[in-house]
Amino acid sequence: xxxxxxxxxxxxxxxxxxxxxxxxxxxxxxxxxxxxxxxxxxxxxxxxxxxxxxxxxxxxxxxxxxxxxxxxxxxxxxxxxxxxxxxxxxxxxxxxxxxxxxxxxxxxxxxxxxxxxxxxxxxxxxxxxxxxxxxxxxxxxxxxxxxxxxxxxxxxxxxxxxxxxxxxxxxxxxxxxxxxxxxxxxxxxxxxxxxxxxxxxxxxxxxxxxxxxxxxxxxxxxxxxxxxxxxxxxxxxxxxxxxxxxxxxxxxxxxxxxxxxxxxxxxxxxxxx
Numbered sequence: 001x002x003x004x005x006x007x008x009x010x011x012x013x014x015x016x017x018x019x020x021x022x023x024x025x026x027x028x029x030x031x032x033x034x035x036x037x038x039x040x041x042x043x044x045x046x047x048x049x050x051x052x053x054x055x056x057x058x059x060x061x062x063x064x065x066x067x068x069x070x071x072x073x074x075x076x077x078x079x080x081x082x083x084x085x086x087x088x089x090x091x092x093x094x095x096x097x098x099x100x101x102x103x104x105x106x107x108x109x110x111x112x113x114x115x116x117x118x119x120x121x122x123x124x125x126x127x128x129x130x131x132x133x134x135x136x137x138x139x140x141x142x143x144x145x146x147x148x149x150x151x152x153x154x155x156x157x158x159x160x161x162x163x164x165x166x167x168x169x170x171x172x173x174x175x176x177x178x179x180x181x182x183x184x185x186x187x188x189x190x191x192x193x194x195x196x197x198x199x200x201x202x203x204x205x206x207x208x209x210x211x212x213x214x215x216x217x218x219x220x221x222x223x224x225x226x227x228x229x230x231x232x233x234x235x236x237x238x239x240x241x242x243x244x245x246x247x248x249x250x251x252x253x254x255x256x257x258x259x260x261x262x263x264x265x266x267x268x269x270x271x272x273x
Contacts, residue, residue: 014086015086016079016082016083016086017079017082019086022045022047022051022055023055023058023059023064025045025046025047026041026045026047026052026055026056026059027075027079027080027083028045028083028087029041029044029045030073030075030080031075031080031083031084031087032044032087034111035111036072036073036074036111036114037071037072037073037111037113038052038071038073041073056073063076064076064078064079069113069117070132071113071260072111072113072114112148112151112152112153112229112230112232112233112258113232113233113258115151116148116233116256116258119144119147120134123140123143125140132257132258132259132262133255133256133257133258133259133262134255134256135253135254135255135256136237136253136254136256137251137252137253137254138248138251138252138253139248141235141237141239141252141253141254142167142168142239142246142247142248142252144235144256145168145171145227145235145237145239145246146167146168146171148227148229148233148235149168149171149172149174149175149227149229150171150174150175150178152175152178152180152229152230153180153230154180154181154230155180155181155182155183155229155230155231156172156175156180156181156182156183156227156228156229157182157183157185157226157227157228157229157267157270158172158182158183158184158185158186158226158227158228158241159184159185159186159222159224159225159226159227159228159270159273160184160185160186160222160224160225160226160240160241161186161187161222161223161224161225161240162186162187162240162241162242162245163184163186163202163205163206163209163240163241163242164201164202164205164241164242164243165201165205165243166241166242166243166246166247167243167246167247168239168241168246169205169209169241169242172184172209172212172214173208173209173212173213173214176212176213176214177212177213181215182213182214182215183214183215183216183217184209184214184215184216184217185216185217185218185219185222185270185273186216186217186218186219186222186241187218187219187220187222188218188220189202189203189206190203191220219273222273224236225237225238225239225240225254226266226270228263228266228267228270231263231264231267232258232260232263233256233257233258233263234256234257234258234262234263234266235254235255235256236254236255236257236266237252237253237254237255238252238253238254239252239254
């Protein structure tokens, strides 16, 4: 039992099911910190991988845990609400960083993979739960790219040869204003091999990106078009960071992947440049 002081009087608060057990530690990790992936649950519950696997299986068998898609664990509503109400009565904030540990780079309040599923559902795009790649074109590709950048949790890495002033490029600035680390690898505006219209305007815009916090690395051999967000999601497309490209003047298309092996391969390739 726990006690809460309400208007000067102590109220007995009944502990929820499994509280204090291994299952309770897993449930608390999900409810208190809004995490749903294996690594965060394992870290915050402080259970060994072997024990966590056993506990998750038991929770599946009890039908209090679901796995709607890869590496996303979701509690059933009854258990989630039971723990949420319990912690609310204890005046412990929910969906905030209630467990502060400097050694945990993975602890976040959002789940970018869940956001992808929600985005596709909002746009009426069918995405099978087992599919970790999908295709977008035209306006949807532009919308998704901007929204993904603006919903980054930690970092954005963009590789693109042509970067001018446009809404897609401005999304990099918006991410910086949210204290997201943004790095851009692109061609120098003064590259003599490129036939650039209005090079001074392009150079001025690049300077404004730097002033807003975007780290720019110039590499004139770049021709790939990639956006990597939080080392979890990658966009590989034909779209440039220019209004003529992302704005719909030309037909652009691309593949979005959140398969971790694919994303890690892309990350290693970019870092090798």
